Amino acid sequence: MRWLSKLLGAEEEEPPPETQQLVKLTGTGDFLLNVVGESFYQDTLENICGGRTEDGENLIVDAILFHQDSNPHDDMAIAVTIKGDLVGHLSRENARQYRQKLMEAGFAGHPAVCKAKVIGGWDRGGNDRGHFGVKLDLPISD
16 A cells, blocks of 8 residues: 555555646635644644644645545545645535536646645643644635
8 A cells, every 4th residue: 555545544545646746726825725624633733833832823834635535434535734644624515626626727636735824723721722723725715
């Protein structure tokens, strides 16, 4: 099984990214698209940010979006990774819009890169501890 299949828990083998064209996507700079499921990846996001701070994060990084056709919950899922780690997915509706736009542009099935903003994740002591969130700069929004 190849590394992407292992990363995403896929049963079927998927081609490694180096054999696929990486599509660069540019949004408006507003970071309006929320990633879902990031609550399952809080430790990963904390590691990406280098730990928690009192003020939290507002970190801009590159995100890679992969088609995750073998996802057991949604065969049209789009996985979102940062620095090679899975951090969430596009919502069902946004995943379908995203796939449609890629297909219309002639890039159906290709992984893509876009800017992402990791927000939140503060720790002010006691029970004042915020969750991390991820917003994408894509030309589609929630």
